[in-house]
Amino acid sequence: MRKRKFIFAALSAATAPVFAQKRTDNREEVGPTLLTISGAIGKGNRGALDPALDQMMHKQNIQFDKAYVFNFAALTALPAVEIHPTLEYDAKAHALRGPLLSDVIAAAADKVLPGNTAVGLRAVDGYVVQVALAELRRYRFIVATHLDGQPIPLGGLGPLWAVYDPDRFPDMMARPLSTRFALCPWALYHIGLHAA
Numbered sequence: 001m002r003k004r005k006f007i008f009a010a011l012s013a014a015t016a017p018v019f020a021q022k023r024t025d026n027r028e029e030v031g032p033t034l035l036t037i038s039g040a041i042g043k044g045n046r047g048a049l050d051p052a053l054d055q056m057m058h059k060q061n062i063q064f065d066k067a068y069v070f071n072f073a074a075l076t077a078l079p080a081v082e083i084h085p086t087l088e089y090d091a092k093a094h095a096l097r098g099p100l101l102s103d104v105i106a107a108a109a110d111k112v113l114p115g116n117t118a119v120g121l122r123a124v125d126g127y128v129v130q131v132a133l134a135e136l137r138r139y140r141f142i143v144a145t146h147l148d149g150q151p152i153p154l155g156g157l158g159p160l161w162a163v164y165d166p167d168r169f170p171d172m173m174a175r176p177l178s179t180r181f182a183l184c185p186w187a188l189y190h191i192g193l194h195a196a
């Protein structure tokens with residue numbers, strides 16, 4: 001058994017550099033990019049979209065000259081909040097944790113964006129919602145990284161989910177449960193910011 005643990009540890013150490021991504025600000029982060037933000041951002045930490053290597057974004061007609069990317073470690077390093085919405089999938093309350101979406105956007109933008117900034121939230125399946133930044137702030141959307149204390153898996157609702165707690169807002173609670181999460185793409189991977 002110890003031999004198996006040693007081999008696993010050695011293989012993990014040997015493959016770790018494969019997942020390192022070089023950033024344009026000369027810092028190196030470990031782990032693959034999970035979220036890309038483009039549009040009205042600051043200087044960014046990656047270059048232009050590469051139509052050959054950024055296949056999913058290219059096929060979903062995303063274009064940018066620069067972007068700001070986050071891996072799991074960068075997202076979980078931001079201050080997190082926890083919400084407890086009743087989810088439409090099982091009608092039960094669950095604990096969701098992650099940074100406020102407005103804080104993630106602020107980290108990429110390097111400035112305070114006006115509330116009328118259009119925010120496009122895109123999931124890996126191509127589902128896109130357009131929401132004003134003021135609405136995301138009002139409803140305190142988070143980029144959920146954890147569900148009931150565990151990282152959200154790809155193939156479930158993650159690894160990232162743009163979500164809020166409709167149970168805290170009377171206007172949302174008045175809606176049927178099945179419609180309260182229409183603005184909440186799970187498997188979020190791209191955010192487009194368009195200043196008005």
